[in-house]
Amino acid sequence: MFPKYSFVIPIYNEEESLAELYRRIGAVMERMDGSVELILINDGSRDRSLQIIRELHQKDSRICYLSFARNFGHQIAVTAGVNFARGQVVVILDGDLQDPPELILDMVEQWRLGYQVVYAQRTQRRQESWLKRMPAYLYYRILRHLADVDIPIDTGDFCLMDRCVVDILNKMPERNRYIRGLRAWIGFRQTAVKFDRDPRFAGDVKYTFAKSLGLALNGLVSFSKVPLRLSTYVGLFAAVVSIIMALLVLYWRIFYPHSVLTGLATILMAIFFLGAVQLVSIGILGEYIGRIYEEVKGRPLYTLAEVAGFDNNHHS
Known part of the structure; x- marks a missing residue:
């Protein structure tokens, strides 16, 4: 039998966070009303992340994992996890614990109310400098104004999607993936769950300014002429x-x-x-x-x- 819920988490050099991530996500999994699979995608990590993932898989049969042959990037890692997800409901979140796993329970409540997409919308970014907050603030509003679809502001890839949305997303062929834009383009009933974004639990920021700029340009070019x-x-x-x-x-x-x-x-x-x-x-x-x-x-x-x-x- 396939699980009811699939949690998809891309991992890149997160050896310092994986134990805490498993503790918190495990507590959420115990509170779910159905079976859960946890899909970890090792995106070419150069630290001990893959070894720790293997150990977690041996310890907990609910944990599945994919390991890339090299680093392909965050959006591709999310895509791979969604490709393999078997649940009726698929939840995407990051492995640095800036996306609080406990919010999944609120997302599931919205799904039960009939929403096919529930995305997490940031109300504030804790312990982030204005040099990082201001460009992000402006970018999301410019993108929403220029894009051909209504992409919600202050949202990332942290979301819940129903199987009907996941099946369509898996059929979309484009290679320059911008998941939050594709999610908005698909449509269906969508709603937001608001939260305050926490700082990284441990380690260095993996999404550098250059990577963030590349993702921003990709979103603008992919969804606007x-x-x-x-x-x-x-x-x-x-x-x-x-x-x-x-x-x-x-x-x-x-x-x-x-x-x-x-x-x-x-x-x-x-x-x-x-x-x-x-x-x-x-x-x-x-x-x-x-x-x-x-x-x-x-x-x-x-x-x-x-x-x-x-x-x-x-x-x-």
């Missing part, structure tokens, strides 16, 4: 400015032939401005073309080095 339109608008604006500048230079050349405004500085300013517009537009096009390139290659999303705890006839 506005950047393409923006490059067109900027190009038209540059063309109008260029025409005005040409007329002004001609005017100054005729009526003020000795003016410094008709010299080399004006020409250089125009060249730099048009060059910047062209480079920005090419960069935006490159982001979209790069995603087309990734899609047409058709490579697997991930490769598995080790799988344990699943039925033999189960595959992704």
Whole structure:
């Protein structure tokens, strides 16, 4: 018999947090009203995470795990876990305990009320500097304004999804995964459970600024065509400015032939401005073309080095 609930947790260098994670998630599993499987995805960890996961699997038969052949990234790890999840209800959360496992019980209550997607919405980020909070605050609001679908603000991948949503998500073929956007695109009845985000339990932050920026760009490009339109608008604006500048230079050349405004500085300013517009537009096009390139290659999303705890006839 398949379990009723599947908890999906990506793991990357979390050896210091795994024992506490298991303690807290185990307490939640004991309070569930049905059988639970805990799916841990080792995303190419370089510490003892995989060894600890193996030990937990030997200790608790409810624990299943996948181990990637290399690091494929957080979104792909979540995708793999959802691919293998067998429960009627699938819950995604991070392994650093910033997503409190105890909130799962509140999510399940909302699911029982008829919601197919229940996402956790952050009300505040404890012990995070304003340098990190402010960009995140602005990004979510800009994305919601520009995206083609309504992506809730201040939400991450921490969520509960009904099997009907999971089945559709598993059929979606795109390779540049942005789970919270895909979740919103699928639709169905969705609601939020609010919480205060805790700091990491232990260890260093795994999502660096570069990774966060990459995920942000991926979300914007994957769910909005506005950047393409923006490059067109900027190009038209540059063309109008260029025409005005040409007329002004001609005017100054005729009526003020000795003016410094008709010299080399004006020409250089125009060249730099048009060059910047062209480079920005090419960069935006490159982001979209790069995603087309990734899609047409058709490579697997991930490769598995080790799988344990699943039925033999189960595959992704």
